[in-house]
Structures are given as C-alpha cells and as structure tokens.
Amino acid sequence: MTLYTCRSGIIGTAEQAALLLSAGLAAQQVILTSVTAHATAHAARARGVEPDVVPVGFKHVAAARQGHRVLGVEPNGALAWAESGRDWFDRDALIALTLVLETFGSLDDLDTAVAEHRTRYPFPQQILSTPVTEDKVSGGLSTTSAASIRPS
Structure with a gap:
C-alpha cells in the first residue's frame, strides 16, 4: 500500500x-525482502530486532513468519502485521x-515523522531502468551488474 500526502508526497511500504x-x-520479528530499503532494517535494529531478509516476493515473507508481533514488508506494496x-x-491495505x-494520530x-525520517535517511530508494543490448544477455538474463549502473 502506498500512501500520499500533500506535504510528504508518496510514502511507500x-x-x-x-x-x-x-x-x-x-515487533518481535521483522521480515524484509532483499530489495527493501536499508532504512527499514536500520529502524528494526534500533528497536533491538535483527530483520530476517528473504528473497523477493511476499510468499517468502509469509513463509518466514514465526510467532507473533510480526511485521512483514515487501516493498512492492505489501505490508503485513x-x-x-x-x-x-x-x-492487507486496511490493516496497514x-x-x-x-x-500517528493526525496527518x-x-x-x-516522514520529514524526520527523510532527514535521517536522505537517500531514498531509486528504481533505475537501463537499456540492455543483446550482447549483454546470456540465457535470457542480463549480465549488467548493479555496480555498473549509474543514474543519468
């Protein structure tokens, strides 16, 4: 679920x-996927909880659940509690x-809280799209590494 406010703009999962x-x-357990922004892991550790990191996909988040007071995050719109x-x-967007x-009692x-968080973690997650030429594709998978991608 993505929230939007006039002051903060988009507030992702x-x-x-x-x-x-x-x-x-x-939370007694925090489950994140491998692509979840690092700020979420830092916030969990600040609460004394070492996050469990699972592969991308909510099915992996759900499978890692143990016990109670569990927060699960898949940054593509899934927040479970x-x-x-x-x-x-x-x-479940309604539960989230x-x-x-x-x-947060008011907007x-x-x-x-968003402004304070963004001051503490000033590097928002960015999604970069990069063209891939045929010579960089092997078996249908791109061989371009994340280190070689530079924002324009």
Missing part, C-alpha cells in the same frame, strides 16, 4: 514500515492503514 518501527511498533500467531498475515492511523504527525 518500506518507508511506512520504518516509520512504524521508529514510532515504537513492538500480525499481533498473534492466529492473526491473518497477508498483504489502520496501523498507520493508530500510530500532521505523520508528515512530521
């Missing part, structure tokens, strides 16, 4: 998770939105 953790969400081991644990609204509080 990974940033929402980092905000919730920084605001005191008492379960208080107990019996709670539903899936990509309720959690954000309960944590001003949310926007203030």
Whole structure:
C-alpha cells in the first residue's frame, strides 16, 4: 500500500514500515525482502530486532513468519502485521492503514515523522531502468551488474 500526502508526497511500504518501527511498533520479528530499503532494517535494529531478509516476493515473507508481533514488508506494496500467531498475515491495505492511523494520530504527525525520517535517511530508494543490448544477455538474463549502473 502506498500512501500520499500533500506535504510528504508518496510514502511507500518500506518507508511506512520504518516509520512504524521508529514510532515504537513492538515487533518481535521483522521480515524484509532483499530489495527493501536499508532504512527499514536500520529502524528494526534500533528497536533491538535483527530483520530476517528473504528473497523477493511476499510468499517468502509469509513463509518466514514465526510467532507473533510480526511485521512483514515487501516493498512492492505489501505490508503485513500480525499481533498473534492466529492473526491473518497477508498483504492487507486496511490493516496497514489502520496501523498507520493508530500510530500517528493526525496527518500532521505523520508528515512530521516522514520529514524526520527523510532527514535521517536522505537517500531514498531509486528504481533505475537501463537499456540492455543483446550482447549483454546470456540465457535470457542480463549480465549488467548493479555496480555498473549509474543514474543519468
């Protein structure tokens, strides 16, 4: 689920998770995918929780769940929260939105938290698209490394 406010602009799933953790969400387990922004992992560690990092895809997040008070993040729009081991644990925008609204009492509080977070972590996740020529493709997979990609 992506949120948008006039003051903050887009607030993606990974940033929402980092905000919730920084605001005191008492997660006992935090599950992130390998492409989740590092700020979310830093926020989990600041709460004393070493995040579990799984491959991309919410099915991996769900499979890694253990116990209760679990926050799962797949930055492509999936934020899951379960208080107990019996709670539903899936990509549920209503549960995520309720959690954000309960944590931040007003839009001003949310926007203030976003501004503070972005000051602390000034390097937002960027998605870069790069053209790939036929000679750089082997077996259908690009051999371009992340280190060779430079923003224009």
